Structure formats: C-alpha cells, structure tokens
Amino acid sequence: MRLPKTPLDLLDLDLPRGEPWGYAFAQSLLKAPWAWRALRPTPGLLQLIRQDLEALSLELEGRRREYPLADLGERPPHPAEEGALAALLTRNPEALVRVLQAHGPYPFALYRAFRFAGEVRPLGSYRLPREDELLGYxxxxxxxxxxxxxxxxxxxxxxxxxxxxxxxxxxxxxxxxxxxxxxxxxxxxxxxxxxxxxxxxxxxxxxxxxxxxxxxxxxxxxxxxxxxxxxxxxxxxxxxxxxxxxxxxxxxxxxxxxxxxxxxxxxxxxxxxxxxxxxxxxxxxxxxxxxPPFDKTLYLKAVAHHLGRSLTPEEEREALRFALQKGFSGRVARQFARSLL
Structure with a gap:
C-alpha cells in the first residue's frame, strides 16, 4: 500500500478540508490491494484488513507528530473518505468493508465521471452542459x-x-x-x-x-x-x-x-x-x-437563445454568413454567439 511519507507527498493528492494526514491515509485504504476483494469479504480477508488498520493507525500517529499540518484541501470530504478515516481510527475492519460496499473502491468512491482507455481515469473536473443548452430537440x-x-x-x-x-x-x-x-x-x-x-x-x-x-x-x-x-x-x-x-x-x-x-x-x-x-x-x-439538422429558423433561434436576447437584422445577416460554409446546427449557433460576446 503506497503511503505518503513527507508533506511534499501530500501536494499531489486531491485532499479535502480537514486534517490532511488522516484523509491521505483514508484514500490509501480506498486504493488498498484488497479493496475490491473487500466487496465480498471472507474471514481471512477481514483478519488481513484488521492487521493493516492496526499498522496504519500507528503510522498515522507518527506522521501527525512529526509533521503537524493544517488544511491543504479546499473541498468538503466525501462520505467515503470520512467513513474510511473513522474505520482507521477505530481499527474496525467491518466498518471499512461497509464503506467500500456502499461507495466502492477508488476511484469510483470519490468521482462521478471517468474516461476508459484500457484503464479507468477519474475526471475531477469536466464541462457539464447547462440543462437548457439544447434547443429544438x-x-x-x-x-x-x-x-x-x-x-x-x-x-x-x-x-x-x-x-x-x-x-x-x-x-x-x-x-x-x-x-x-x-x-x-x-x-x-x-x-x-x-x-x-x-x-x-x-x-x-x-x-x-x-x-x-x-x-x-x-x-x-x-x-x-x-x-x-x-x-x-x-x-x-x-x-x-x-x-x-x-x-x-x-x-x-x-x-x-x-x-x-x-x-x-x-x-x-x-x-x-x-x-x-x-x-x-x-x-x-x-x-x-x-x-435532425437545423433549418434557418431554428438556427437563428438558437443563436438568440445562447445570447439571451433577440438578434438585430445585421446580426441575423452575419449569423447566416457565418453558417454559409459550416451549415445550420446547434454547434455553429453556439460558435457564432460566442463571437458576439
């Protein structure tokens, strides 16, 4: 299990607000080699998790004493992080198993969007379209x-x-x-x-x-x-x-x-x-x-929708010239609207 050793190791982590060493160790538990097996635990696996929790809780105490730190994160902690930290502090393998069963191992415990290119990569930030962004469909x-x-x-x-x-x-x-x-x-x-x-x-x-x-x-x-x-x-x-x-x-x-x-x-x-x-x-x-593709009327309506106002006659003519090569579509309407902002 890969654990942070020095404060510099914490800087690459996406940590929440709160005591950074505790949440760094909690994330390590969500990434543990046995995390996926813990979704269907056996008595032997629970024993292994208990041993790891006992060892990690001692390491956590040592890091806190050697490198006391205030907040490093800006976001609130995720319930999975809070649950994993509580299980670590109480050295409770059953509680940690319940956290993993409720939220899944890393990265699924902490994120909602992912990209798969042979391996899963979490997307910490992504562009979420406005709910009213599309018109005509x-x-x-x-x-x-x-x-x-x-x-x-x-x-x-x-x-x-x-x-x-x-x-x-x-x-x-x-x-x-x-x-x-x-x-x-x-x-x-x-x-x-x-x-x-x-x-x-x-x-x-x-x-x-x-x-x-x-x-x-x-x-x-x-x-x-x-x-x-x-x-x-x-x-x-x-x-x-x-x-x-x-x-x-x-x-x-x-x-x-x-x-x-x-x-x-x-x-x-x-x-x-x-x-x-x-x-x-x-x-x-x-x-x-x-x-289906846009027609001229819907295209101009979409441009006005993205601008949040009606188009002037000159803007309508410019919008039609803008679409001359690209055709009428919602994407082109959004591009032209941005050129006016």
Missing part, C-alpha cells in the same frame, strides 16, 4: 431523460443510440444526464472497445449505476471492436451487467462505415448475411433518438 431530451431515470431508479431501461448530423447536440444531450442525481458516466475511447469486458467485470461489483458513453461511434464490421460491441449488446451469454446502460452517439444510422454497395436481389447469400450483420448492431439499441 425537446421530445428527444424528454425520452432520453425518462429512460435514464428508469435506469437510475433500478427499473428496466433501454440501451440508447443518439443518431443525427454532426453538431446537433447528441453528445451534449448524453453528457447532460450527469445533472441527474446519482448518475455516473464512463466515457469509453474507441481504441478501448476491445477491453470492455474487463471494465464491465469491475463495474458489476459496484453499488452504483453507470452510463457507458460511446461518443461518435463509427465502426468497421471487419474490425474486432465491431464484434466486441455486438456481443456486449445482448449478443453474448452474459451481456452487460444490470447496473450499466449503454449510451452511444453516431452520425451513422447503423453505426458502421460503408464497406460496399448493398447486394442486389439474387446475390450470393453471404453478401446478404454480411449486410444483416451490420444492421443488427443498431437494432440492439432499444431506444433510438434522431437529431
């Missing part, structure tokens, strides 16, 4: 939110595909779900699709519910990642765990890059099988929400 957002709330409440919910032209706000709509209480999101980089099974095995052990976010998805049916995702979406014996809901965005209705012309009637059955194989991927998403 009220029905899509209503359906997305309703499905998400069902999932977060423990009810059956549908894996979701947000499909439409670039710049229409699909990613913004997906990220806006982090406004919901108890929501957690893992954004999966495309190159990490082949390692999803490892991630899902970990997520299945946790008490939280996760949106697995696959942004701007475009797959080649001949690549390994295509088959990994297809198997994940109810195509394998296990399927995704109940506490994980897939959320994908794409500008391709069937999520796949075109690899040739559609087969003609009477073509080799193998060609038809390959076509059906690609179409089957999007069909595994139970909820498909379409984000």
């Amino acid at each position: 009220e029905e899509q957002l209503k359906a997305l939110r309703a499905n998400a709330l069902r999932f977060l409440s423990g009810k059956p919910a549908l894996h979701t595909l947000l499909y439409g032209a670039r710049g229409t706000g699909k990613s913004t709509a997906a990220k806006s779900l982090l406004h919901l209480r108890e929501a957690r999101m893992v954004e999966v980089e495309p190159k990490a699709l082949a390692h999803l099974e490892n991630l899902l095995e970990r997520l299945a052990l946790l008490p939280h519910r996760f949106f697995l976010f696959l942004d701007d998805l475009s797959l080649n049916p001949k690549e390994e990642a295509f088959h990994h995702l297809k198997a994940l979406l109810e195509g394998s014996l296990e399927g995704p765990p109940e506490n994980v809901l897939l959320l994908a965005t794409s500008n391709r209705r069937h999520l796949v890059r075109q690899t040739g012309e559609n087969p003609l009637p009477g073509a080799d059955p193998t060609a038809w099988d390959e076509l059906q194989d690609t179409l089957a991927l999007s069909e595994r998403f139970g909820l498909v929400l379409t984000f």
Whole structure:
C-alpha cells in the first residue's frame, strides 16, 4: 500500500478540508490491494484488513507528530473518505468493508465521471452542459431523460443510440444526464472497445449505476471492436451487467462505415448475411433518438437563445454568413454567439 511519507507527498493528492494526514491515509485504504476483494469479504480477508488498520493507525500517529499540518484541501470530504478515516481510527475492519460496499473502491468512491482507455481515469473536473443548452430537440431530451431515470431508479431501461448530423447536440444531450442525481458516466475511447469486458467485470461489483458513453461511434464490421460491441449488446451469454446502460452517439444510422454497395436481389447469400450483420448492431439499441439538422429558423433561434436576447437584422445577416460554409446546427449557433460576446 503506497503511503505518503513527507508533506511534499501530500501536494499531489486531491485532499479535502480537514486534517490532511488522516484523509491521505483514508484514500490509501480506498486504493488498498484488497479493496475490491473487500466487496465480498471472507474471514481471512477481514483478519488481513484488521492487521493493516492496526499498522496504519500507528503510522498515522507518527506522521501527525512529526509533521503537524493544517488544511491543504479546499473541498468538503466525501462520505467515503470520512467513513474510511473513522474505520482507521477505530481499527474496525467491518466498518471499512461497509464503506467500500456502499461507495466502492477508488476511484469510483470519490468521482462521478471517468474516461476508459484500457484503464479507468477519474475526471475531477469536466464541462457539464447547462440543462437548457439544447434547443429544438425537446421530445428527444424528454425520452432520453425518462429512460435514464428508469435506469437510475433500478427499473428496466433501454440501451440508447443518439443518431443525427454532426453538431446537433447528441453528445451534449448524453453528457447532460450527469445533472441527474446519482448518475455516473464512463466515457469509453474507441481504441478501448476491445477491453470492455474487463471494465464491465469491475463495474458489476459496484453499488452504483453507470452510463457507458460511446461518443461518435463509427465502426468497421471487419474490425474486432465491431464484434466486441455486438456481443456486449445482448449478443453474448452474459451481456452487460444490470447496473450499466449503454449510451452511444453516431452520425451513422447503423453505426458502421460503408464497406460496399448493398447486394442486389439474387446475390450470393453471404453478401446478404454480411449486410444483416451490420444492421443488427443498431437494432440492439432499444431506444433510438434522431437529431435532425437545423433549418434557418431554428438556427437563428438558437443563436438568440445562447445570447439571451433577440438578434438585430445585421446580426441575423452575419449569423447566416457565418453558417454559409459550416451549415445550420446547434454547434455553429453556439460558435457564432460566442463571437458576439
């Protein structure tokens, strides 16, 4: 278990307000080698945890005496940190196990948003879109939110595909779900699709519910990642765990890059099988929400929405010239509005 030795070691940690040595040691407990095993403890594991708590509490006393320090953090402590510190001070392995079972090991105990690129990296800060940021897709957002709330409440919910032209706000709509209480999101980089099974095995052990976010998805049916995702979406014996809901965005209705012309009637059955194989991927998403392109009227309305005021006739003409090369979309409307601020 890696413990801070000197005050300089504390400077790289995200510590809360309060006694820094205690919370640094509490975070070390959330990162302990046995933290994941503690979610399903055995008598021998509890004995091992007790031994570690006894040794760590003595080390903590020594650090406090040698390097007395005031606050180093600016945020309030997380309940997981408070619980782990209390278990350490009382040398209570059962209490620490309850903390891990309620909040999970690090980093899931302390964060709500993550990026997965083969390994999980917590996002301490991220841009959360305003809840009123998107305009023109009220029905899509209503359906997305309703499905998400069902999932977060423990009810059956549908894996979701947000499909439409670039710049229409699909990613913004997906990220806006982090406004919901108890929501957690893992954004999966495309190159990490082949390692999803490892991630899902970990997520299945946790008490939280996760949106697995696959942004701007475009797959080649001949690549390994295509088959990994297809198997994940109810195509394998296990399927995704109940506490994980897939959320994908794409500008391709069937999520796949075109690899040739559609087969003609009477073509080799193998060609038809390959076509059906690609179409089957999007069909595994139970909820498909379409984000159509903006027209001129909605584009100008979006510009005014981002500005918080009506446009002058000259600003309308400038806004249309700005969109001449890029087209009408929510993204372009936001970009033009920023150029006026």
